[in-house]
Amino acid sequence: MGQAVYLQTYGCQMNEYDSELIRSILTNRGYHFASTTEEADVVLLNTCAIRENAHRKIYGQLDLFLPIKKQRAKARQPFIVGILGCMAQNLKDELLEHRAVDLVVGPDSYRALPDLIGNIAKTNQPEVAAFLSEYETYSDIAPVRQEGVNAWIAIMRGCDNFCTFCVVPYTRGRERSRSMESILHEVRQLVVMGYPQVTLLGQNVNSYRCGDDDFADLMTAVAQVPGVQRIRFTSPHPKDFPIKLLHVMAEYPNICKHIHLPLQAGSNRILDLMRRTYTAEEYLRLVDTIRDILPMTTLTTDIIIGFPTETEDDFQETVRLVQQVAFDSAYIFKYSERKGTIAAREYPDDVTAEIKTDRIVRLIEIQRQISFHKHQSYIGRKVHVLVEGKSDKQDGHWIGKDDGNITTIFPSPLQTLGETVSIEVQQANSSTLYGVTTDHSVSVAPRGCIPVAGVVTPL
Numbered sequence: 191m192g193q194a195v196y197l198q199t200y201g202c203q204m205n206e207y208d209s210e211l212i213r214s215i216l217t218n219r220g221y222h223f224a225s226t227t228e229e230a231d232v233v234l235l236n237t238c239a240i241r242e243n244a245h246r247k248i249y250g251q252l253d254l255f256l257p258i259k260k261q262r263a264k265a266r267q268p269f270i271v272g273i274l275g276c277m278a279q280n281l282k283d284e285l286l287e288h289r290a291v292d293l294v295v296g297p298d299s300y301r302a303l304p305d306l307i308g309n310i311a312k313t314n315q316p317e318v319a320a321f322l323s324e325y326e327t328y329s330d331i332a333p334v335r336q337e338g339v340n341a342w343i344a345i346m347r348g349c350d351n352f353c354t355f356c357v358v359p360y361t362r363g364r365e366r367s368r369s370m371e372s373i374l375h376e377v378r379q380l381v382v383m384g385y386p387q388v389t390l391l392g393q394n395v396n397s398y399r400c401g402d403d404d405f406a407d408l409m410t411a412v413a414q415v416p417g418v419q420r421i422r423f424t425s426p427h428p429k430d431f432p433i434k435l436l437h438v439m440a441e442y443p444n445i446c447k448h449i450h451l452p453l454q455a456g457s458n459r460i461l462d463l464m465r466r467t468y469t470a471e472e473y474l475r476l477v478d479t480i481r482d483i484l485p486m487t488t489l490t491t492d493i494i495i496g497f498p499t500e501t502e503d504d505f506q507e508t509v510r511l512v513q514q515v516a517f518d519s520a521y522i523f524k525y526s527e528r529k530g531t532i533a534a535r536e537y538p539d540d541v542t543a544e545i546k547t548d549r550i551v552r553l554i555e556i557q558r559q560i561s562f563h564k565h566q567s568y569i570g571r572k573v574h575v576l577v578e579g580k581s582d583k584q585d586g587h588w589i590g591k592d593d594g595n596i597t598t599i600f601p602s603p604l605q606t607l608g609e610t611v612s613i614e615v616q617q618a619n620s621s622t623l624y625g626v627t628t629d630h631s632v633s634v635a636p637r638g639c640i641p642v643a644g645v646v647t648p649l
């Protein structure tokens with residue numbers, strides 16, 4: 191048997207999907223996977239570069255590997271440590287300055303992984319592969335899926351938008367789309383494997399193109415694949431959100447009525463500095479259009495607090511916009527300067543840590559209250575929940591997501607994993623709905639949809 195690999199994933203859903211590709215690439219070349227670092231000959235960290243916190247975590251992890259490397263060297267046993275993903279692409283050779291690191295591989299170079307690991311095993315010399323490709327989409331590789339009810343499908347890679355705060359265009363390269371046929375083939379296979387939900391992934395799904403077909407055409411084709419129970423997608427950019435997509439979402443009941451629409455800031459001055467290419471007013475008009483066409487859709491967002499030069503007035507404009515839109519939930523982050531970005535070159539990170547903390551605490555509390563009131567309105571209503579597993583918060587309870595992606599917990603003595611059940615909501619807080627099953631099952635996953643979520647470390 192080949193070497194044992196321990197693969198740890200950090201960051202976003204695209205990284206989760208890439209880890210599934212990496213499993214496939216390595217398994218096909220005889221590697222197998224260990225469930226702990228102790229059992230592994232090779233440890234691979236699939237990293238994220240989006241925030242400073244992510245970097246700190248990886249360097250902390252690398253420090254922990256140093257004594258293991260020493261022990262293994264004494265015993266003449268291998269312990270190869272590789273950094274993959276966005277941090278690898280962003281920092282390249284700089285990562286080799288850490289004594290634990292043997293291998294650095296960026297997101298477009300995963301096909302080379304088996305050979306690179308083999309070379310290190312032979313020569314004990316470090317290897318770096320971090321070239322960005324205009325063509326790589328890995329569309330011929332069948333990912334080795336983690337168990338669960340959802341399957342990720344990357345429909346495109348890269349981003350051409352160059353928002354000034356964001357490192358993604360530098361770590362994942364230019365936009366390129368997979369062929370519609372390769373995506374539909376993957377969806378059909380997932381239906382046969384029994385996955386009740388697929389989530390289409392792209393840095394900006396609106397940019398998807400395949401010949402004359404755009405993202406709305408792709409969603410239509412996916413929704414028409416027989417047996418697809420639930421379809422989600424993430425993320426669209428507000429600057430070019432296609433209205434045609436809203437009509438497709440309205441037409442197909444298997445497309446979940448949830449849109450994640452990253453706002454980032456409510457001040458036009460800050461939006462301009464971020465190069466988001468929309469104004470607060472345009473964002474609000476888009477929200478109105480979404481709610482006109484899809485009145486029941488949930489809206490979630492991302493917001494950055496403390497972008498360079500953000501004043502209290504700018505922050506208050508973000509607060510006002512958050513209150514006007516009344517998002518169902520929001521991921522709110524402090525600005526974190528990323529090496530190589532336009533913002534890092536042009537704007538000093540001049541909002542103090544204390545001010546960022548003060549503003550984020552205030553905005554999280556405002557959003558918490560909005561989410562609480564929105565969720566209270568669900569009490570007495572029925573929601574359809576795709577069951578993801580047992581709740582680790584309450585014995586005898588199961589957990590899942592409703593159509594709008596809201597976490598829902600309910601008691602059930604029955605095995606309901608992978609089923610869609612009808613739940614009457616009885617209680618709610620800012621993050622979760624609590625209810626009881628009504629008629630037992632709305633639908634059942636065809637077969638093979640197996641327990642336990644994947645090993646993913648959120649940042």
Ligand code: SF4
Nearest residue numbers: 349351352353356358
């Ligand atoms: S759209 Fe902007 S924030 Fe999103 S990945 Fe591209 S550059 Fe980054």
